[in-house]
């Protein structure tokens with residue numbers, strides 16, 4: 467089945483009780499049993515829920531995995547994956563990591579004895595050299611936020627396999643339409659479905675997809691023991707969002723391409739970060755592992771100040787000033803004072819995150835309106 471058909475049909479059958487073509491929202495905590503222990507596969511909604519199960523079956527196929535597990539948020543999914551580790555184990559992670567993942571690893575798991583090391587993943591061989599005897603998990607996030615670097619998933623998974631180390635890819639920025647890391651050798655994939663998978667900025671939800679039955683069962687056990695589940699209404703909304711995932715992401719990619727080129731031609735702009743440019747340092751890797759280059763574009767200004775960035779942030783009309791990404795509507799944000807405000811300035815500059823850096827999440831509006839909006843907000847020539 468092709469991806470575009472999977473979004474609509476994979477794992478989804480008409481409701482067995484009524485024939486409803488759309489998966490019903492099973493808003494129930496418990497299920498009546500015929501006799502003690504005799505039931506229809508559902509006992510209690512922390513353990514199983516039919517709406518959640520349909521979402522999980524669908525996403526497992528989108529990512530070509532053995533099984534998927536839906537969580538109350540992306541971070542709840544990451545939390546469960548880190549709980550597969552034991553005190554003394556080490557995670558090797560990219561130094562350009564989503565802030566919430568960094569906080570979870572540093573401030574929650576570090577005190578429990580699960581150590582994280584944040585390294586450059588620009589070259590797969592370097593990652594191989596950084597592996598220590600305690601390394602048990604390699605955490606990849608690509609494209610990275612907000613500098614949109616591309617990490618070579620297959621190269622790093624090959625290095626990890628040589629030493630029997632598990633790999634997980636945070637696939638939030640790409641979505642399974644653009645990139646399927648399990649096909650490139652990863653053991654697990656994690657999504658903040660809050661972003662492209664949900665796609666309408668109306669829910670918070672996480673998904674983890676496993677390639678192997680053993681990881682799936684271990685995570686399922688953790689989820690049932692801990693309880694970080696999403697509600698059935700959010701699972702319904704995620705399923706509904708997925709039905710148009712391919713159309714939305716494709717349009718976002720097309721709009722982003724046009725906007726990246728428009729920005730690059732504007733004399734007020736210093737640099738545009740977009741993996742679709744042929745001179746982007748990881749363009750070849752992006753071309754090999756992604757179907758298209760994504761709907762995110764970052765840029766900074768020749769006048770590299772927070773004030774100059776603020777002027778643009780305040781003056782766009784369709785681009786709403788907000789955190790998050792991946793919805794149908796375009797968003798504009800200022801990572802140095804928003805998502806990355808907790809990082810000291812010199813560390814921030816060292817990873818290329820300048821004072822005037824602006825990040826765009828390109829939606830699916832008409833590209834002419836988006837370009838006009840940005841042009842009127844950018845400094846006049």
Ligand SMILES: *Cc1c(COP(=O)(O)O)cnc(C)c1O
Nearest residue numbers: 539540541564566638658660671
């Ligand atoms: C938003 C995000 C997360 C966290 O997901 P939540 O659903 O907000 O918990 C993790 N990784 C990336 C790349 C994200 O953008």
